[in-house]
Amino acid sequence: MANLARFDPFETAVDTLFRNFLRPTFDWDVQRTVRGVIPMDIWETDNAYVVTAELPGVRKENINVRVFENQLVIEAEAVQEKQAGEEAKQLLGERSYGKFSRAIVLPTEIDQEHAEAKHEDGVLRLTLPKRADSVAKRLTVQ
Template sequence: MANITRYDPFDVALDPFDDLFRGFLRPVRFEGQPQQMQIKMDVKENDKAYTVHAEIPGVKKEDIHVTIEGNQVSISAEVKKEKEEKEGDKVLRSERYYGKVYRSFSLGQDVDEATSVAKYNDGVLDLTLPKKATSSAKKLAIQ
């Protein structure tokens, strides 16, 4: 008996023109053009708290904002990058990037925002987010 397989028109392994159109719809980035900044994170969990390490290099700690609503954590930062190359009094090239980066994620349990701690050192934001104590289910006695 022959094996029956489902045809997927978007499967790249079956597409004979895969190499021809590879990267066709990706945005183009020219050499020397500043790359848009992203917040890269590691999130760890133990019994009592969540620990977040977020890379936000080149940003002042005054420009970083962290908000906590229940189990939703949002990190935003205002980025200002300037690079100017001069030769004598004449500017040969100037690259500036101003913008706002934003990252939001949900955790498995609500966070106690009153005891949460945020530290920023050497381009890394460290968040310690203690879990809220969950109320255990209460069994009601029927009268």
């Protein structure tokens, strides 16, 4: 049975040499997925933006959401908790911990007074109504 290898047309011979040299001590693919950017989806309706952001392992007390004009900032911290006693030795650690944030500029201003945030099952869901006076008016072309 033949082994399959993923081909990356943008990878250089130096990248391959570097990765193979460090393979015994450094898992390249795991390091690419280290938390640093909060993955999110944003939808727009006529009156609001709906944002969902993945925050697995983050307690709602450790999430800070700020809205100012048309800017959204999400800050969070994943805290590592000891799963076993102090005498236990960790054999594998692929989960990432620490502080991270994401800032987004939306096309129109947000009505801060009516914005809502809910956190459930590791997903933050924001409903950000557009300010009535900043919603673009569609003109009829004659």
